[in-house]
Every structure is written in C-alpha cells, then in structure tokens.
Amino acid sequence: MTSPLKTPDTDPRGWLERRFPVMSFVRREYVAFPMPINLNALWSFGAFLIVTMAVMVASGLFLAINYTPDITQAFASVEAIDRQIPSGWFIRSLHMGGVTMLFGCLYIHIGRSLWYGSYKAPRELLWLTGLGLMLMLMVTAFAGYVLPWGQMSYWGATVILNAVHAIPLIGQPMSELLLGGDTLGNVALHRLFVLHFTMAFAILATIALHVAALHVVKSNNPSGIDPVSPTQTLPFHPYYTSRDGFALCLFLMVYAGLVFFLPDLLTLADNYVQANPLVTPRDIRPEWYFAPFYAILRAVPSRLGGLFLAAGSLAVLFVLPWLDRSTIRSATRRPMVRLSLPLAFASFILLGIAGMHAPSPAWLLVSRLAIGWWFIHFLLVMPLASEREMSS
Amino acid sequence: MTRLIRTLTLAASLTALPACASTPAQRGLMVYQQVCSACHGMEHVDYGDMSGLGLSPNEIRKWAADQQLPNGTDDNGDPKTRPATATDPILSPYPNEAVGRLANHGLLPPDLSRLALTLPGGAEEIRQILLSYAPTPPGVTLDEGRYYNTALKWKHIGMPPPLQDGMLTYPDGTRATSAQMAGDVSAFLDWVAHPHQAERRRIGFYVLAYLALMALLTFLLQRRIWKGRR
Numbered sequence: 001m002t003s004p005l006k007t008p009d010t011d012p013r014g015w016l017e018r019r020f021p022v023m024s025f026v027r028r029e030y031v032a033f034p035m036p037i038n039l040n041a042l043w044s045f046g047a048f049l050i051v052t053m054a055v056m057v058a059s060g061l062f063l064a065i066n067y068t069p070d071i072t073q074a075f076a077s078v079e080a081i082d083r084q085i086p087s088g089w090f091i092r093s094l095h096m097g098g099v100t101m102l103f104g105c106l107y108i109h110i111g112r113s114l115w116y117g118s119y120k121a122p123r124e125l126l127w128l129t130g131l132g133l134m135l136m137l138m139v140t141a142f143a144g145y146v147l148p149w150g151q152m153s154y155w156g157a158t159v160i161l162n163a164v165h166a167i168p169l170i171g172q173p174m175s176e177l178l179l180g181g182d183t184l185g186n187v188a189l190h191r192l193f194v195l196h197f198t199m200a201f202a203i204l205a206t207i208a209l210h211v212a213a214l215h216v217v218k219s220n221n222p223s224g225i226d227p228v229s230p231t232q233t234l235p236f237h238p239y240y241t242s243r244d245g246f247a248l249c250l251f252l253m254v255y256a257g258l259v260f261f262l263p264d265l266l267t268l269a270d271n272y273v274q275a276n277p278l279v280t281p282r283d284i285r286p287e288w289y290f291a292p293f294y295a296i297l298r299a300v301p302s303r304l305g306g307l308f309l310a311a312g313s314l315a316v317l318f319v320l321p322w323l324d325r326s327t328i329r330s331a332t333r334r335p336m337v338r339l340s341l342p343l344a345f346a347s348f349i350l351l352g353i354a355g356m357h358a359p360s361p362a363w364l365l366v367s368r369l370a371i372g373w374w375f376i377h378f379l380l381v382m383p384l385a386s387e388r389e390m391s392s
Numbered sequence: 393m394t395r396l397i398r399t400l401t402l403a404a405s406l407t408a409l410p411a412c413a414s415t416p417a418q419r420g421l422m423v424y425q426q427v428c429s430a431c432h433g434m435e436h437v438d439y440g441d442m443s444g445l446g447l448s449p450n451e452i453r454k455w456a457a458d459q460q461l462p463n464g465t466d467d468n469g470d471p472k473t474r475p476a477t478a479t480d481p482i483l484s485p486y487p488n489e490a491v492g493r494l495a496n497h498g499l500l501p502p503d504l505s506r507l508a509l510t511l512p513g514g515a516e517e518i519r520q521i522l523l524s525y526a527p528t529p530p531g532v533t534l535d536e537g538r539y540y541n542t543a544l545k546w547k548h549i550g551m552p553p554p555l556q557d558g559m560l561t562y563p564d565g566t567r568a569t570s571a572q573m574a575g576d577v578s579a580f581l582d583w584v585a586h587p588h589q590a591e592r593r594r595i596g597f598y599v600l601a602y603l604a605l606m607a608l609l610t611f612l613l614q615r616r617i618w619k620g621r622r
Contacts, residue, residue, distance in 0.1 A: 037621070079436035079505065082587055089588045090595070234621065242614035249607035253600060260596020264509070264586075272506040272585075 029215050034233035035240050036221035042112040043219065044247035048105045050207065051248060052098050052255070057200055059095040067147065069193035071186045074149035075274040090259070096266045097258040099141055101251075103289035106134055110317075111345060117329025118220040124321045126217055129210040131318055136203050138290070143196035145287065149189065150271030155284045157184055157192075166303050183277070224329030283358055291355030292348055298359050299367035309371060316378040323378060326386035336385040344377040346370075414564035417445055420580025423573045425455065426560050428504065431496065431551075433484030436505040437584055440478035445583065452478050462487065497537025499550035508578070508585035515582035517543070522574035525553040 007014030017023060066085050068077040081088035110130070113119055119127035146157045161184065165175040178195075180187035218226070227233045234240070258266065270281050286294040293310045300306035316323070331337045347370035354367040421442065424432075439456040443449065456476040461483065463474040484503065486492035492500045508515040524543035528534055538548040555570040562568055583589070 076436060083436060083441055084438060089592065093592075238617050239621070242610065242617045246607060246610035246614045249603055249610050253603045253607065256596060256599045256603060260592050260599060263592070269510045269512075272510050 031235060031237045033215070033236040034227070034230070035219055035236050036227050037232055037234050038221050038223060039219065039240070040222055041247060042108065042116075043221075044244050044251075045105045045109040045112065047244045047248060048251045049102065049109060050211075051251075052101045052105065053203065053207065055094060056098045056102065057204065059091045059098065060197075060200060062091045063095055064197065067193075069147070069190045071149060071189055071275070074147065074189060078148040093259045093263050093266075096263070097255060099144070099287070100258060100266055100289070101255050102137060103141070105251075106137065107289075107348075110134065113220075114320075114341060114344075115331045116220055116222055117224050117324075117331065119321045120324065120327070120329050121321070123213075123217045123220065126210065126213040127321060128318065129206060129213055131314070133203060133206050133210060135314070136199055136206060140196055140199040140203065141287075141289065143192040143199065146189065146192045147196065148271060149275045151273045151275055151279070151281050152268050152271040152284070154184065154275035154277065155281055156286060157188075159284060163297065163303070163307055166307055168304070220329065222330060222332075224333065285356055288352060288356060291353070292351035293355070295351040295355035295363075295367045296371055298355070299364055299371060313371070313374055316375065320378060320382065324382040324386050326389040328389055334385060334389065336381060336388070340377050340381040340385075343373055347373045347377075414562065414566065415446070416576045416579035417583045418447075418580075419562055419564070419566060419573075420576035420578070420583075421445060421447075422560060422562065423555075423577040424504075424580055427554050427573075428577065429482070430485065431492075431501040432504045434482045434505045434584060435484065435503050437482050438479055439476060439482060441587070444588070445580075449478070456480060459483075496550060497535075499537070501551070504581055504584065506585045508581040510585075515578040515585070518581055519574045519578035521549065522555055522577070523571060 009015050013023060063081060066077060066081050066088065068074055078092070081092050083089070113127065113130070142157075142160055146153045161175050161178060164178070165171050167174065178188060178191060180191055221227070268285060268287075285291075293313070296310040296313060297303075297306040300309055326334065328334055331341050350366055350370045351374075354363045354370070357363050439452050439459075442452055442455075447455075456478055459476040459480075459482075460473040461476050461480060463472045466472050484492060484501070486495065489500055508518060511517045513520070520543040521541060524541050526540050526542055528540040532540065532547075534540060534548050537550060539550070539552055540547060541549040555573050557569050558567075560568050560573075566572060
C-alpha cells in the first residue's frame with residue numbers, strides 16, 4: 001500500500017494525513033500495536049475499567065440532569081429518579097452497580113500488576129498514574145455516595161470528614177474547604193456534587209495519560225520477560241480486540257446480573273432513610289470497596305495512628321518500584337514473593353471482611369494481624385527478596 | 393425463600409393478569425387506602441405510580457381527587473386546599489410532624505415509601521407485626537398509647553391494632569380476614585419499596601440472553617482468529 005502521505009490532495013486520506021495524522025495514529029497504536037503473545041485473562045481488566053468508566057460518565061450525566069443538590073430535595077430527587085423518571089431506575093442501578101464493578105476490576109488489575117511485577121522499570125510511571133487513578137476514584141466514590149443524602153451518606157461522610165479533619169496541618173483547612181461551614185449541610189452537599197462531577201472528567205483525562213504511558217512502555221506479560229522478536233508479539237487487532245470483546249461480554253453479564261437481579265446487594269438499606277443529623281444509625285458501615293481502609297482506621301486505638309496506617313497502606317504501593325529492586329518481574333519465578341504476596345492479598349480481603357463486621361475483639365485481632373502482614377510484605381519481604389535475588 | 397416465591401408470583405401476576413384481576417398487591421392497596429392511609433403516607437410515591445400495579449388512569453384520578461392537598465393561602469391569608477392529581481405524592485394525612493405526634497401520643501407514624509426495604513425483616517416483618525397483637529399479659533403495664541405486640545423486641549408498639557376480620561370487602565370475593573389483609577398489605581408495601589422490580593427482572597432476562605449470545609459469537613470469533621497461534 002502506498003503511504004497516504006504521498007497521495008495527491010484529491011485523496012481525502014492523504015489530505016487528512018498531512019494535516020492531522022489521526023488515521024496512521026490509530027493504525028499504529030490500536031491496529032498494528034505489538035502485544036505479547038502470551039497474555040492471560042487478567043490483562044482484560046484494563047479494558048473492563050475503561051468501558052465501565054464510560055458507562056459511569058454517561059449514566060452520571062443523566063442522573064445529574066434529574067438530581068437536585070440541596071439537602072431538602074436531594075433525597076426526594078433520587079427517589080423520583082428511582083420511581084417516576086422513565087428508565088431512571090435502570091440508569092441509577094447502572095451507576096450504582098458500576099461503582100462495584102470499577103473497584104472490583106481495579107483491585108484485580110492492581111493485584112495482577114503486583115503478581116506479575118508490572119510496576120517495575122520501565123513501567124514506573126504507568127504504575128504511578130494507575131495508583132493516582134485509584135486515589136481519584138476513591139475521592140469520586142466518596143463524594144458520589146454523599147449525594148443521595150440518605151442516612152449512610154450523611155454519617156459515612158461525617159466519619160470521613162472527621163478523619164480528614166484529624167490530618168495534621170492540612171486536615172483542618174481541607175475539611176473546611178469541603179464543608180464550607182460548621183456542619184455537614186447544604187454548602188457541603190453542593191461542593192461534593194461539584195467535586196464528584198469534576199473528578200469524573202479528571203479521571204478520564206488521567207486514563208488518557210495512563211494509556212499513553214502504556215503505549216510507550218508496552219504491556220508486560222505473564223512471563224515477565226519483554227518480547228524480543230516479532231514472533232513473540234501479535235498485532236492488537238484482531239487478536240486482542242476479539243479476545244477482549246469476548247471477555248467484555250462475560251464481564252457485562254456479571255454487571256447486568258448485579259443491575260437487574262441483585263440491586264439491593266449494591267447498597268445498604270439504611271441509605272433509603274433520609275439523612276437525619278439527630279439520629280445516628282445503629283452501625284455505620286462503609287461500602288465494601290472502602291471496608292479494608294475502614295478496618296484499618298478502627299483497628300488502631302489512636303485516630304491519627306489509624307489514619308497514618310490507612311494512608312501508609314496505600315503509600316507503600318507508590319514506593320513499591322523502589323522497594324523491590326529485583327529485575328525479576330513475575331512472582332511465579334520468585335520463591336519468597338510467591339508465598340508472601342498471596343498472604344498480602346488475603347490480608348487485604350480479610351481487612352475488607354473485618355471492615356463490614358462490628359468491631360468485636362476477634363475481628364480487631366484479625367485486622368491487626370492483616371495490617372501487620374501487609375506492611376511486612378511490602379517493607380520487609382520485598383526488599384529482602386530482591387536483595388537475595390540480585391546477589392545470587 | 394417464601395419472600396422470593398411471593399415476589400415471583402407478584403411479578404407473574406403483574407404481567408399475566410388483566411388489570412381488573414385482584415393480586416395480593418392490588419388487594420393490599422385497598423387495605424392501604426381504607427386502613428393505613430388514615431395515619432401513614434408514602435411521600436415519595438405518586439398516585440400515578442399505581443398504574444404499575446394495574447390501576448386504570450380513571451381509578452387513579454378518582455382516588456387522587458378524593459384527597460385534599462394544601463394549596464397556599466387565599467387573599468385573606470387563610471390556608472387553601474385543592475384536590476390531588478395523579479402527579480401528586482401520596483402524603484401523610486397530617487399537615488406536619490407536630491400534628492402527627494400530637495395525634496399519636498408523641499409518636500410519628502412512619503412513612504411507608506421504603507419501609508419494606510429498610511426494616512431488617514422486610515415485608516415479612518410488616519406482616520408479622522400486623523398479626524402479633526395480643527392482650528397485655530397480667531403484670532405488664534404499658535404507657536398510654538402503647539399496644540402489646542410480640543413481634544417487637546420490647547413487646548409493644550405505638551400503632552393500635554389496625555386490622556379486624558371483615559372490616560373491608562374485597563371486590564374479588566376474597567375473605568378479608570386479618571391474616572389475609574396483613575399478607576396483602578405487606579405484598580403491596582414490598583411492591584412500593586421495590587419499584588419496577590418485575591420490569592427490572594423481565595428486561596434483565598433479555599439483556600442476559602442477548603449477552604450470552606454475544607459471548608458465544610465472540611468466543612467463536614476469537615477462537616477462529618487465534619487458531620494456530622498458541
């Protein structure tokens with residue numbers, strides 16, 4: 001095929017190509033783009049995340065059209081979306097179910113990166129933009145959960161804003177900026193609505209950065225050894241487009257199951273009671289995706305200490321590429337990591353379960369052991385394992 | 393399990409029967425109209441939402457028109473009222489919380505919009521409460537305006553026993569026993585608390601069937617594309 005750059009101006013492809021080479025860009029980055037031949041199903045979760053994010057923005061726009069960010073009307077406007085707005089129940093369920101799908105896929109996506117060492121050189125920036133996306137998603141999910149102005153919205157936000165307030169130096173100004181007054185009220189609800197809306201688009205922009213970084217360093221693969229010859233790669237299209245298409249259908253079936261058959265699984269029934277600052281719910285429980293961090297907050301007797309450890313549990317991920325100096329990526333080839341990392345995954349899951357139960361002594365003990373192992377894995381096992389592997 | 397069966401029969405009856413047929417939820421609406429609505433409202437539910445239960449527009453308009461809603465003040469500053477329409481919410485009969493408490497020994501009858509969702513036991517708990525009134529046993533003294541009820545943790549409730557056998561006549565001939573009415577009204581409140589559930593499941597079935605077909609096709613496609621590559 002002749003290059004479109006050499007065709008006469010009468011050919012629209014050549015005309016466009018010389019002015020804005022979008023066609024060759026798509027061809028280079030999404031058709032011929034070399035992908036490792038041996039990717040497994042875990043590499044489809046990035047695609048799931050992008051699709052779910054698109055669904056979230058689209059459904060969110062329709063919800064925003066019918067939502068009133070005012071404490072006297074917010075709850076009723078969400079009820080109207082559920083009851084009277086045509087297909088409102090469906091759009092709202094898509095949005096609520098989407099949060100679960102986003103966090104579920106995100107935790108699996110991060111777990112895969114940890115297992116196969118996708119955070120190591122030269123992919124540090126890919127890893128950092130991804131973790132940044134996780135933090136942005138957490139802020140967005142928190143702000144979004146306040147909007148229906150149910151009991152859990154109100155009391156969950158109170159817990160979080162009190163925690164923010166406890167951060168030394170920046171905590172007080174930050175919580176004041178969010179609250180805009182002495183108590184969680186109308187001003188705060190309006191600010192959280194704007195924050196939720198704005199963050200959604202900031203996330204889209206950061207996804208663009210994340211994907212751009214991916215296209216520079218290319219995908220890691222289960223062996224952890226970058227392909228060296230063209231026989232070890234395949235073009236993205238049609239090989240991975242077809243496979244991601246199949247995986248996406250399975251993913252959407254899980255998503256649809258949640259939306260159409262288990263809508264009550266997604267929310268705590270208490271959030272269908274309008275927020276009442278005078279009545280504290282029997283137990284304030286977070287949504288499942290925040291439960292591990294809530295468990296950490298509760299397991300530490302000091303509020304500042306709990307906050308420090310919860311933030312630290314994420315901070316260790318940010319410095320992981322420099323804690324783990326080994327050049328071996330895949331955990332399957334690293335005997336110590338192969339044992340220790342699944343225990344860290346189990347710790348995270350146990351913390352999640354603990355965070356959704358009342359803080360009995362048994363669950364507090366489980367939480368403390370799990371937190372302990374999380375930090376031992378990242379701060380002790382990873383540096384030690386890489387030291388041993390590098391010297392042998 | 394019983395809850396699932398009830399929901400399924402409700403879903404089936406909503407799609408299979410003509411509007412004039414009487415389902416548990418439709419009979420429950422009658423109980424709500426003639427008994428519960430004396431004290432309880434459903435402020436997030438509109439009269440028009442009852443079309444989802446099979447009520448005809450005329451039946452809805454007639455019911456709504458019988459209810460008076462506050463409508464600002466007249467030229468002398470006296471409160472005015474107007475008949476409700478299909479797009480108005482089904483409000484509590486009390487104009488505000490204070491009047492509601494005054495009429496009920498200091499307790500406010502709860503709104504029923506989402507009660508069957510927010511009660512830990514769901515619609516079944518409502519049925520149990522309605523059927524668990526008993527004479528106060530000797531030795532137990534209750535405050536004024538409290539009634540002995542074994543379904544509650546503290547064995548008393550502020551709601552007087554609302555149901556009596558034969559207090560209303562069902563047009564479909566079903567005998568209006570207390571047990572029958574309690575079951576019907578809890579089915580109705582379950583429907584109110586889970587709007588569009590029958591439609592949700594019906595559409596969900598088609599969505600899953602479509603996605604399963606797409607999954608099969610994309611599976612065959614990717615297998616054909618990947619043939620000989622692995």
